Every structure is written in structure tokens, then in C-alpha cells.
Amino acid sequence: MNDNRLGTAVSPYLRLHADNPVDWREWGPDAFAEARERDVPVLVSIGYATCHWCHVMARESFADPGIAELLRRDFVAVKVDREERPDVDASTMAAAAAFTEQLGWPLTAFMTPDAHVFFAGTYFPPTPVGQHPSFRQVLGAVLDAWRDRRTEVNATASALSGAIRQGAVDSTTVGLHGADGAEPDLPSIATIHDVVGALEPGEDLEYGGFGGAPKFPSAPLLEFLADAGADGVPAGTALCERSLRVIAASELTDPDGGVFRYATRRDWSVPHYERMLYDNAGLLAIAPQPQARGIADFLRDTLRRPDGAFVAAQDSESTIDGRRVEGEWYRRPRPERALLDPPPLDDQVLTGWNGLAVRGLAIAGARHGDAEMIALARAAADAVIDAHLRDGHVVVRSSTPRGSSSAPPTIEDSGLFAEGLVELALVTGELRYATTARSLVDDALSGPLTVDPVLASAGTATGEQPQTALRSGTVALASAALVIGTLTGDPAYRSAAVTLVADRARSGVDRPLGHADALGLALALQRPSREVVVVATDPTAMQTVAIGARHPGTVVLTVTPAQASAWAAAGFTLLESRDRLDPAAYVCHDHVCALPARSADDLTRQLASA
Template sequence: MNDNRLGTAVSPYLRLHADNPVDWREWGPDAFAEARERDVPVLVSIGYATCHWCHVMARESFADPDVAELLRRDFVAVKVDREERPDVDSSTMAAAAAFTEQLGWPLTAFMTPDAHVFFAGTYSPPTPVGQHPSFRQVLGAVLDAWRDRRGEVDANATALATAIRQGALDAAQDEPGAPAGAEPGLPSVGAIHDVVTALQRSEDTTYGGFGGAPKFPSAPLVEFLADAGADGVAEASALAERSLRAIAESELTDPDGGVFRYATRRDWSVPHYERMLYDNANLLAVAPRDQARGIADFLRDTLRRPDGAFVAAQDSESTIDGRRVEGEWYRRPLAERSTLDPPPLDDQVLTGWNGLAIRGLAIAGARHGDDAMIAAARAAADAIIDAHLRDGHVVVRSSTPRGVSTAPPTIEDVGLLAEGLLELALVTGQVGYATVARSLVDDGLRGALDVDPVLASAGTATGEQPQTALRSGTVALAGAAAMLGTLTGDDTYRAAAVALVADRARTGVERPLGHADALGLALALQRPSREVVVVSEHPSELGVVAFGARRPGTLVLVVTPAQAGDWAASGFALLEGRATKDPAAYVCHDRVCALPARSVEQLTGQLASS
């Protein structure tokens, strides 16, 4: 009898498996209690709705009645959406690293009823391929170990869980000591600048970007290079520009402007065709005008919902001539696509990923003078605040048209949304976004986030792990805290930012790929503080010049006189006494301001000398 329990799931990925003959359960204490009662291992299969190889494994193995019967008899089978449950994915990935260097999705892990991993891998074919065993062979080997070598299984699982627990504890502790002349705990500015030299050596000078195949856009790394370039490292700017140009001019960018997740070849050709909100949102923050407008058009035309929020992704596969195929729709000319059914959407609205889109659209809109981008950022912010927040606190991580997920909000949701809302507040002058962001930052700094009960009981909650493709929620929380410190005059926010980012930045000096965002913020935290406040009743050239002056350590805010009064009344001390009637720009250092600039020439001169 089929006992698949995914039919009522909110996650689109889980619902894709609701018709499998496998007795799937959702992640939670009940699944592990069942395994404990039956004395069987737990198969945990992790993927996401637009993952091509997840689709392949589902068709080859999870739709097979014989495989389903084997799983029904000898396992408790659990499906996890890595987008809905990044906490579970992070913990499982940490354990899987002990068994394979080829981490990715689908991720297949086997756990004890205490939720300790004792074996893990990724995609398994239905029949053996070379040295790669079939999925049935993997299941058989796991069962043999479970039945015949239980003591060894339990010992290894416990040892691995202990190592994960210790790693999480180590990551949470600040290491003592710092280079002379550096902010305590942060790597020095010189050490951060030296990272650029190391990255130059790893550049693919033939095709652009970094490394060989597969090749990823690595947006956080490109943004760090842009920051280092704005801080005076000329070769960093050139490296960022070459990387962005390679992405824009290659097959990785679709003619409609959207960017694919990665290319399977070194020359950026043969993309892996799913398109993720986070890649495109990340790139928006640094892309030049035409590239940014193409990405913004893709977000508007493809991923945007009627309420203004953005869904998570578009699939790599589509149905053409009755067949489900990868990439074919994207390979057709744009005019022909309109006659075909497009690839489906992963229709989850994720709080953190929308925060990233809000940030990218706000920054790009201000830099390129594009009001449509800023309007899109505002619509997304309003939709998320309305549906995912209550009284200034994140209460929903993921929602779909079918309902609200029970998955707890994570540091990604709090940090990325707070940073996005603050960037939007700086661009629009709307203090309401800043007050919500302040509430979110206060929540994040208090550690007011729930830990999954299964991971808590197992002692394997890792917290957020470094990522190469997605801006870290921890770093974003630190960035938002740093901005709040500047706006409010409360230096405890800045101290919190340093504490949050220091360990990641120190690690990033040696391993920049997974910590590039931390390096960028560590650089900003050590540069002279500069605040540029433009007060004008109507949009003016002063604001355009001010936003063009962004660099590490510089905060730019444009407000009307009435808005300036609202900010001051809401506790943002930087705006006290700024509600002037005539257009004025204030260039300040540590909130001590020069005489107001009344013309573009005066502002340009003050910026050049500061």
C-alpha cells in the first residue's frame, strides 16, 4: 500500500514526488520516530524543483515500483527541498563531505534513527556505470552494513556527528589575535588587497572567469573584486569587468537577459539551464547598465509574481513535442519560444532570496538611474513585508500559492532581507524600510532563530556554511548592522558587524571563493567612514553624483526634507538637522559633516578630496 505523504506539501519539489510509489515522508521528528520503532535506516534525499539531475533520478529510480518496494520494506524515506530547508541541507552536506568530494544535488544520505549520517553520495544511476554503482547496489550495501556491521555503523555515525558538532562550535568562536594595524579580528586591508593578486593567477585568461569546467558566475567573488577596485586596486576593477563581460557575451546569458546557473564547459558554453533568482540578483548589484537591465527584465518578465514578489527559479527542462527535455526551449529563437510551453517555475517565494533581489534592484536602479528597477524593488519589499513578516519579524521563510511552509526562518532570511531593505531605504528615502530592517537586525543579533528539533537533538545543526554562489546571510546581517551603526550613531552595531564577519574574512584571505562577500565587508569596515546625504525635494543631479561615489566605507542616502525629518524622528541620528528646504548635499566623516554642497561642482569637489 502506497503511503506517500507529500501530497499536501507546500514545497514544489516535494510535490513533484507526491505521485512516486515511494513512501516519502517530510523531514521531521515523526519520520525518525518511525525509523526508531522499526529499527531501520533513514534515506534522506535532498534536491530542489528545478534541478535537472534530481528529475533524472526521480524518473530512473523513484518512479520504479521495485525500488519503491525495497525502500518501503527496509528504510524510512524522507524528501527534503534544499531551498525550503537550507538548515537540513547544510548539516547533511557537512556530513556528506566525509564520503565524496563531488558534492551537489540530488544529495542522497543515509542516517541512523538518531539523525546521524553514516553514508552519503549524490546521483546514482539505475544500472552501474563504470566504477559508479547503481542505486540498488548502494541500497544493498547500506543494508548489509546496517544489518551485519551495526556497531561499526553506529560508531562511525557518532564520530561524524561529533566532528560536525565540534566544527560548528569552532566556527562560532572568535579566534584571538589580529595583524598589526587591522581592526581587531579582521584581516588587514593589505591582506585583503593581496587576495586580488591570488585571484589574478587563477583567472582563465582565455575565456574569462575562474577555473575550468564546470564554470560558475561566482557573483559574490565578482562583487568583491568590484569593491576592491573601488578601493583603489586597479587590477581588481579590470578583473571584475572581464568576468562580467565574459558572462554577458557567452551562452551563460540567455537572449532574454537571464543568467543560467553554470556552464558545463570551460568556454562558458552548454549551460546547465536552470535559472536561479539568487545568481541573477547577485549579479545585478555589480553588472554594467545593459547587463543589469537585461537581468532586471528577466526578473520582471519571468520570475515576478503579480504581487511583486519573486519566485525562486525557472526549470532547466520543458515539454516539447510530448517529451520532457533539458535546454531545448532555451535553444530555440525567442520568437519561436512564444509558441511553446515555457519551462515551469519553482514557485516558492523565499524571504532571503527576495531580500537579495531587493538589494540588487535598488543598487542597480540607483547606479544606472533606472526608476523601474527601484519600483520593482519596492513592490517586492512590500509583498514580502506583507506576507512573510509580522510586526517587523520574519515569521515565514517560504510560501507558495498553496500555502505557507512550516520551515523555520534562517539567518539567510533575516540577514538578506535586512540588507535589502536598508539599501532600498537609502535609495527611496522611505524610513519605513529602515525601521523594519532595524527590527530584523536586532532579531538576528539576539540569535532569535529556532533550531530544527531533529538537528538540535542530533547535535548536528551547523549554522550557515560558506557558499560560492549566494551572498551569505551572516555577512548580509553584518553589512546591515554596519549601515545601522552609521545611520544611528550606535557603535554597538558596528562592533557586532565586526564580530560576525571577522572569522569568515580571515578564512577568506586563504580561501576567497567561499568567503568573498566577507572580504568585501571586512574591507569596508576598515576604510574611513564617509556618509553622503543628499536632501532635495525632487530628484536631482546631486543624487546621481552621490550614488556614483559609492565605495567601501561610504554610505549614500537621498531624502526629501520631509523624509529627513522622519528619519531623525525614528532615531537615525545622521539625519538630525538635515531637513533643509533648498537642495543640499552633505559629505560627512564619522557623522561630522562639511558645509553643504549646493551644486554638482561643489559636491564633486568635496567627494574628490575626501
């Protein structure tokens, strides 16, 4: 019997399991109601479409009719795509940390019918390996505990859920006037600068990067180092540039320009071959020109859909000579690859991840004078606005050619997409991106996002957790709010940004890997505001000078005279009366501007003294 429920799922990861003999359900109240009715535990298996070890466990265990029958009889089995449901993944991961330090995917958790985790792990092999039990042994031990030691199971579940509630990020409304009470403190600039010094001993002086194996590109950490360097800490610049050079020259970067998720060895060799949109988009914002161009080529040639949006990832596995093998396609010479079927794509379009790509392409395109990167950013933004937004609000987190997911949008979606639109507006001068970003920020600050009903009932919704590879949606929202406040002159946006980022920045002093992006924004929030507005029909020369002067606390906007008028009419008061001279560049501090510079040389001199 096969009563698997995943055949109509939108998620590509769930659909990969639609042919399993396991009677999978999607996450939702119905699955847990069935578990209560039958008085059985819930197996929650979390992964994503390009996850190699998820594929391995599927072939070894979930395709096994004997295991499928055991699951059907004694469990309710639930499949979750962590890309589609980051809220479920974050909550489950928080509980799983009590059982293993080696967190990752596949994430295998066992829950009570009220959705409280009582045991968890990651990949379990089909037969015991050393001290690691087989998946069948794990199922047997879980059942024994459920049947014979229920009091112990419930006590564990209760303790873990209580710890999650205590550590959950507060999701109450921030609002445009900040949280109630005084504005929270940020770590001082000197304290943040000292973090760079604390990171220096962790640099691998032989092979570059940080730490040992496995080795990750960690784009948020590298961007913080670049921000610190621009803020006057030369060691930050040096650390970032050295890491970027070794990444570009290593096996972690494919000849087509795309960057793999991590290297399994300390010398950046033997990549884990999956390629994620978020890693590549994050590196774009800081990469030097040749590296950025290669990443943009990969996004354009591999992850881009015909409508301009970007899909989530490319798999590590491909089918060669009738067998599914990891990495073999990537190891072949490029002419030989063309004769083989490439690794499949995770074809989800995720609002937040596309926002990250828009941001990276806009920043890199402006920095390197690359018009195609900006065109790619514009096309992706337009595609997501058309398909995932309604009236300036995110209504869809994830979609595929099969439709839109019912998973609720998260702060990752509103924050990352708003920040991407802000950067695109600053570079292109197109007002519609700025007004849409302002609407997203206002919407996100007006009230808490929807909480999944199962997590809400269980009390285990965690809010957004610390990020190591992906820029935080909370930090991105704060960044977008800060820029919107700078352009409109409304200080309430800055106050909201401080409230959003303060706790994360303070945590980042001791744990910079998980909160590096918050540290970078904390620098910007404490520097005197400097606005550089380039108004020109042909802004190229002055725009290049202005963008070269970007550092924490500086906002650079390029518009034509007609665009300046439209921005001013839409409430962006920094642009008032900026349409009278062409060309002109204005260097301002808190909207108080020096006399306009009329040439690139004049602007260079003003910026040097400002």
C-alpha cells in the same frame, strides 16, 4: 500500496514526488521516531524543484515500483527541499563531504534513527556505470552494513557527527554590544588587497572567468573584486569587468537577459539551463547597465508574481512534443519559444532570496538611473513584508500559492532581507524600509535563531556554511548592522558587525571563493566612515554624483526635506537638522559634516577632497 505523504506539502519539489510509489515522509521528528521503532535506516534525499539530475533520478529510481517496495520495507524515506530547509541541507552536506568530493544535488544520504549520517553520495544511476554503482546496489550495500556491521556503521556515524559539532558555526548570541571580550581582529586591508593578487593566476586568460569546467558566475566573488577595485586595487576592477563581459556575451546569458546557473564547458558554452533568482540578483549589484537591464527584464517577465514578489527559479526542463527535455526550449529561437510551453517555475517565494533581489535592483537602479528597477525592488519588498513578516520580524521563510511552509526562518532570511531593505531605504528615502530593517537586525542580534529539533537532538546543526553562489546571510546581517549604526550613530551596531564577520573574513584570506563577501565587508569596516546625505525635492543630479563616489566605508542616503525630518525623529541621528536646505548635500565623517554642497558641481569638488 502508495502511502506517500507529500501530496499536501507546500514545497514544489516535494509535490513533484507526491506521485512516486515511494512512501515518502517530510523531514521531522516523526520520521526518525518511526525508524527507531522499526530499527531501520533513514534515506534522506535532498534536491530542489528545478534540479535536472533530481528529475532524472526521480524518473529512473523513485518511479520504480521495485525500488519503492524495497524502500518501504527496509527504510524510512524522507524527501527534503534544500531551498525550504537549508539547515538540513547544510548539515547533510557537511557529512557527505566525507564520502565524495563531487558534492551537489540530488544529495542522497543514509542516516541512523538518531539522524547521524553514515553514508552519502549524490546521483546514483539505475544501472552501474563504470566505477559508479547503481542505486539498487547502494541500497543493498547499505542494508548489509546496517544488518551485519552495525558497530562499524555506528562508529562512522558517531565520528561524522562529532566532526560536524566541532566544525559548526557558533550560533550563540552576538548582541548589540558584541560578543563577550575584546572585538575580534579583521584581516588587514593590505592582506585583503593581496587576495586579489592571489586570485589573478586563476583567471582563464583564454575564455575569461576563473578555473575550468564547470564554470560559475560566482557573483559574491565578482562583487568582492569590484569592492577591492573601488578600494584602490585596479586589478580587482579589471578582473570583475572582464568576467562580466564574457558572461554577458556567452551562452550563459539567454537572449531574454536571464543568466543560467553555470556552464558545463570552460568556454562558457553548454549551460546547465536552470535559472536561479539568487545568481541573477547577485549579478545585478555589479553588472554594467545593459547587462543589469537584461537581468531586471528577466526578473520582471519570468520570475515576478502578480503581487511583486519573485519566485525562486525556472527549470532546465520543459515538455516538448510530449517529452520532458533539458534545455531544448532555451535553444529554440525566441519567436518559436512563444509557441511552446516554457519550463516550469519553482514557485516558492523565499524571504532571503527576495531580499537579495531587492538589494540588487535598488543598487542597480540607483547606479544606472533606472526608476523601473527601483519600482520592482519596492514592490518585492512590500509583498514580502506583507506576507512573511509580522511586527518587524521574519515569521515565514518560504511560501507558495498553496500556503506558508512550516520551515523555520534562517539567518539567510533575516540578513539578506534586512540588507535589501537598507539599500532600498538609502535609494528611496522611505523610512519604513529603514525601520523594518533595524527591527530585523535587532531581532537577529538579540538571540540565536530556532534550531530544527531533529538537528538539535542529533547535535549536527552546522550554522550557515560558506557560500560560493549566494551572498551569506551572516555577512548581509553584518552589512545591514554597519549601515544602521552609521545612520543612528550607535557604535554597538558596528561592533556586532565585526563580531559576525571576523571569522569568515579571516577564512576568506585563504579560501576567498567561499568567503568573498566577508572580505568585501571587512574592507568597509576598516575604512574611515564617510556619509553622504543628499537632501532635495529633486535629487537626481546630486544623487548621481554621490552614488558614483560609493566605495567601501561610504554610505549614500537620498531623502527629501520631509523625509529627513521623519528619519531624525525615528532615531537616525545623521539626519538631524538636515531638513532646512533644499537642495543640499552633506559630506560627513562619523557624523561630522562639511558645509552643505548646493549643486552637483559643489558636491563633486567636496567628494574629490574628502
